[in-house]
Each structure stands twice: as structure tokens, then as C-alpha cells.
Amino acid sequence: MTRYTARRLPKQPGSAGWNRLLPPPPPARILDGDATADIAIIGAGFAGLSAARRLIQIDPGLKVAVLEAGRVGDGPAGRNSGFMIDLPHDLASESYAGTEDRDAEQTRLTRAAIAFAAAAADDYGLGRDAFDPCGKINAAATPAGDGHNRDYAAHLAKMGEDHRLLDAAEMAALTGTEYYSSGLFTPGTVMLQPAAYIRGLAAGLTPAIALHEDSPVTGILRDGEGWRLETSRASLRAQKVILANNGHAESFGFFARRLLHFFTYASMTEPLPDGALGGARRWGATPADPMGTTVRRIDGEGGGRIVIRSRFTCDPSMEVSNSAIAAAGRLHDRKFIERFPMLAETGIQYRWAGHLCLSWNGVPAHGEVATGVFSAICQNGLGTSKGTLAGMSAAEMALGEVSEITRAFAAMEAPKRLPPEPLATIGANATLRWKEWRAGRE
Numbered sequence: 018m019t020r021y022t023a024r025r026l027p028k029q030p031g032s033a034g035w036n037r038l039l040p041p042p043p044p045a046r047i048l049d050g051d052a053t054a055d056i057a058i059i060g061a062g063f064a065g066l067s068a069a070r071r072l073i074q075i076d077p078g079l080k081v082a083v084l085e086a087g088r089v090g091d092g093p094a095g096r097n098s099g100f101m102i103d104l105p106h107d108l109a110s111e112s113y114a115g116t117e118d119r120d121a122e123q124t125r126l127t128r129a130a131i132a133f134a135a136a137a138a139d140d141y142g143l144g145r146d147a148f149d150p151c152g153k154i155n156a157a158a159t160p161a162g163d164g165h166n167r168d169y170a171a172h173l174a175k176m177g178e179d180h181r182l183l184d185a186a187e188m189a190a191l192t193g194t195e196y197y198s199s200g201l202f203t204p205g206t207v208m209l210q211p212a213a214y215i216r217g218l219a220a221g222l223t224p225a226i227a228l229h230e231d232s233p234v235t236g237i238l239r240d241g242e243g244w245r246l247e248t249s250r251a252s253l254r255a256q257k258v259i260l261a262n263n264g265h266a267e268s269f270g271f272f273a274r275r276l277l278h279f280f281t282y283a284s285m286t287e288p289l290p291d292g293a294l295g296g297a298r299r300w301g302a303t304p305a306d307p308m309g310t311t312v313r314r315i316d317g318e319g320g321g322r323i324v325i326r327s328r329f330t331c332d333p334s335m336e337v338s339n340s341a342i343a344a345a346g347r348l349h350d351r352k353f354i355e356r357f358p359m360l361a362e363t364g365i366q367y368r369w370a371g372h373l374c375l376s377w378n379g380v381p382a383h384g385e386v387a388t389g390v391f392s393a394i395c396q397n398g399l400g401t402s403k404g405t406l407a408g409m410s411a412a413e414m415a416l417g418e419v420s421e422i423t424r425a426f427a428a429m430e431a432p433k434r435l436p437p438e439p440l441a442t443i444g445a446n447a448t449l450r451w452k453e454w455r456a457g458r459e
């Protein structure tokens with residue numbers, strides 16, 4: 018009998034601030050006994066919940082069940098920096114830009130995903146605290162960063178994309194710090210409170226789907242024409258399965274040695290004292306150098322705060338230690354005080370890390386991986402928008418629909434095999450540390 022068994026289950030490192038700012042969720046509805054569904058989805062992140070929404074959009078009579086290992090909002094979907102970006106964002110490039118043709122197609126697709134998410138936010142009454150289509154800035158702090166911004170602006174001009182360069186004075190007026198030397202504003206990014214968005218999406222969907230949290234899938238077994246998903250105390254039979262558990266698909270043996278498991282790290286301050294920082298009360302800045310530091314100023318439920326994200330590590334074990342979070346935290350403290358010396362008295366309240374999945378050739382791991390099992394994993398750089406897109410596509414494929422989105426995924430290469438270990442991990446970590454050093458003050 019065909020059987021895929023989970024060799025490990027997700028562990029979420031540190032205390033993710035975004036979810037802690039929200040009221041505690043109602044008790045989890047854990048999968049119990051023997052249940053059935055037409056389509057079962059593993060994972061309730063961007064991909065899983067978007068797949069669920071797309072399935073019932075296409076066929077409102079479909080019985081859809083989502084099994085999530087932990088609580089919605091506690092996984093990577095609720096612990097990211099919340100930039101839902103429409104434009105090219107190639108982390109391996111110096112300035113995020115790729116080739117014009119590929120970037121134009123990718124932008125069209127990510128915008129379809131953002132429109133899908135915007136309609137969901139509207140349908141489920143999510144306000145601007147959760148889903149804010151306000152654009153973002155690429156912030157530079159060195160002559161090299163200014164150069165990256167100019168290169169990226171030239172690339173956007175060739176693509177016919179709206180953008181505006183900001184000088185140091187405009188950046189200071191916006192951010193309240195004189196740290197930045199230039200900025201590049203692009204209007205199409207949505208700024209998410211990621212835990213509020215993903216919990217809002219789940220809550221909006223639950224009348225129409227069965228969502229089981231704290232229900233990690235430990236086995237996927239062929240059962241007649243369909244599949245049986247096992248948890249430690251129950252099972253769910255379904256005709257088809259969508260894998261939306263990102264890198265943990267490899268824990269079941271899918272895409273073995275073809276996925277890179279990265280972690281990135283974030284810190285969130287306690288509420289800022291009134292009047293301690295000038296500038297706008299909300300803004301989001303990605304670094305001009307892709308390996309630099311992302312900074313957000315937020316204002317909403319939980320008060321005004323600064324959120325810093327910096328450092329990537331490659332961890333094929335899919336786990337990171339508390340000491341890795343502490344080391345990233347020391348880096349964040351330095352980045353924070355360099356930018357905001359006026360906030361020296363403001364402490365950090367939350368620190369965490371989260372798992373991302375990339376492939377060597379920067380492509381998703383998508384499509385039918387066994388009869389009736391569809392994969393929507395490995396989002397590479399833009400997981401919030403690309404995860405949404407992958408979920409939409411997997412849902413359409415599972416129902417036999419063909420669209421511009423499914424055609425685009427079908428035309429992509431498969432993820433390439435990684436170099437042998439320990440070379441792959443040592444090489445990836447050495448490259449990351451070197452790029453982090455080269456990004457310097459960015």
C-alpha cells in the first residue's frame with residue numbers, strides 16, 4: 018500500500034509577536050474520530066487557506082477539510098513581516114530585479130493573488146489593520162544601497178511600473194530617523210498584520226469548510242480511489258489531497274533533496290512611548306540590498322511598535338535553537354539602535370524565527386505529485402503572495418480547471434536536486450553570512 022509517513026512535525030521557534038497582539042483564539046477544533054471530505058488540505062497558511070477559498074468558489078457544494086499542525090497564525094503565515102509584494106523580489110539578485118519578461122509575467126500573477134486576497138479581506142470584513150494596500154519603500158542607507166535603488170527604479174521604468182524615488186529628507190520625514198539616504202516607493206504592496214489576515218481568512222472560511230487545528234498529519238495512505246490522512250488520534254478520508262505544508266512536504270518524502278530550508282528572524286519592540294519618534298505612524302521598508310534588514314513601524318491593536326527582520330540561516334533539520342534566536346536578537350538590537358537612537362529606552366517584547374522554503378533554481382514545487390495529491394509548496398521569496406497563488410493554482414488543478422495561473426505553473430521547471438550534504442548547507446550558510454556582511458548597514 019502507498020504510504021507517506023511524516024518523519025518530523027513543525028516546531029515554531031520563539032514567541033511570534035503578531036499573534037500575541039491579537040485576542041486569544043477560541044479553542045481549537047481538533048480532528049476526532051473518522052471523518053470524510055471531498056478534498057483535504059494539509060496546512061493552514063497562505064497556500065492552504067487560499068486553496069480552500071478557491072475550491073469553494075469553484076464548487077460551493079464541495080466538502081473541504083483543512084488540517085493544521087498548530088494554531089492558525091502561529092505558523093510562518095502569521096510570523097512574517099507582512100509585505101505582500103506585487104513586484105519582482107528576487108532575493109538572489111543584487112537589487113531584486115530579474116529579467117524583464119519573467120518579471121512582467123510574475124508581476125501579473127502576484128497581482129492576481131493580491132486581488133484574490135483583497136476580495137477575501139473585503140468579504141470577511143478585515144480592516145486596514147489587517148490588510149492595508151498602502152505600498153512600501155525600498156530603503157537605502159549607503160551609496161551602494163542608493164545604487165541598488167536607482168538600478169531597481171530603472172528596471173521598473175522599463176517595465177512601465179509606477180515608482181517614486183525619495184531623497185534623504187523625504188525618508189527622514191517619513192520614518193522619523195535620519196538613518197536612510199534614499200528610498201524607492203512602489204504603490205502595489207499590501208501591508209499585512211499577518212496573523213490578523215490569516216486568522217481572519219480562516220474565520221471567514223470556517224462556516225463553509227472544516228478547519229481542524231492542533232491536528233498534525235502523521236501519515237498519508239492510499240485508500241481505494243482516494244487517500245486517508247492520519248493524525249495521532251483520528252483519520253480523514255478524502256478523494257484528493259492538497260499539500261500546503263510548505264517545506265514539511267519533504268518530511269513525508271516529497272521533493273527529497275530538492276528543497277532548501279531557511280529560517281529568518283524577527284524582533285518586535287514593546288509599545289513606543291508617545292511622541293518618542295516623529296514621522297508617519299505606519300510604514301514598511303524592505304532593504305535596498307536583499308540581504309539587509311526589513312523594518313516596519315506599526316500602529317493598531319497592540320499599540321505603536323517597531324518590527325525588525327534580519328538574518329537568514331539554512332537549517333535542513335527544519336528546526337532552530339533558542340541560541341540562534343538570541344544571536345539574531347543581538348544583531349536586531351544593533352540594527353534597531355543604529356536606526357532609532359532616540360528609542361534607546363524602548364525594549365524588545367517578542368523575538369521569533371520562522372521557516373521558509375526555497376529551491377536551488379528559485380521555482381515552486383508544484384503540481385500532481387501522486388494520483389490525486391497536489392502540491393502547493395516552496396514559495397521562494399514572496400511567500401505571502403506566491404503562497405496565495407500556489408494555493409489558487411493547486412485548487413484549480415485538483416478540480417481540473419485550466420487558467421492563466423495553472424498554465425504558468427505547468428510551464429515552470431521542476432526544483433533542481435541540491436548538491437550533496439554537508440556541502441549544500443555549509444555552502445548556503447557561508448554565502449548567506451558573506452552576503453549579510455556585504456549588505457553592511459543596509
Ligand SMILES: Cc1cc2nc3c(=O)[nH]c(=O)nc-3n(C[C@H](O)[C@H](O)[C@H](O)COP(=O)(O)OP(=O)(O)OC[C@H]3O[C@@H](n4cnc5c(N)ncnc54)[C@H](O)[C@@H]3O)c2cc1C
Pocket residue numbers: 023026027059060061062063064065084085086087092093094095096097098099100101102232233234235261262263264265280281282283326370371372373374393394395396397398399400401402404
Ligand atoms: C520572519 C519572517 C518574515 C517574512 N517576511 C515575509 C514578507 O514580508 N513577505 C513575504 O511574502 N513572505 C515573508 N516571509 C515568508 C512567508 O511567511 C512564507 O513564505 C509563507 O508563510 C509561506 O506560506 P505557505 O502557506 O506556503 O506556508 P506556511 O505559512 O509555512 O504554512 C504551512 C503550514 O503547514 C503546517 N504544517 C506543516 N506540516 C504539517 C502537518 N504534518 N500536518 C498539518 N499541518 C502541517 C504548518 O504548521 C504551517 O502552518 C517571512 C517569513 C518569516 C519567517
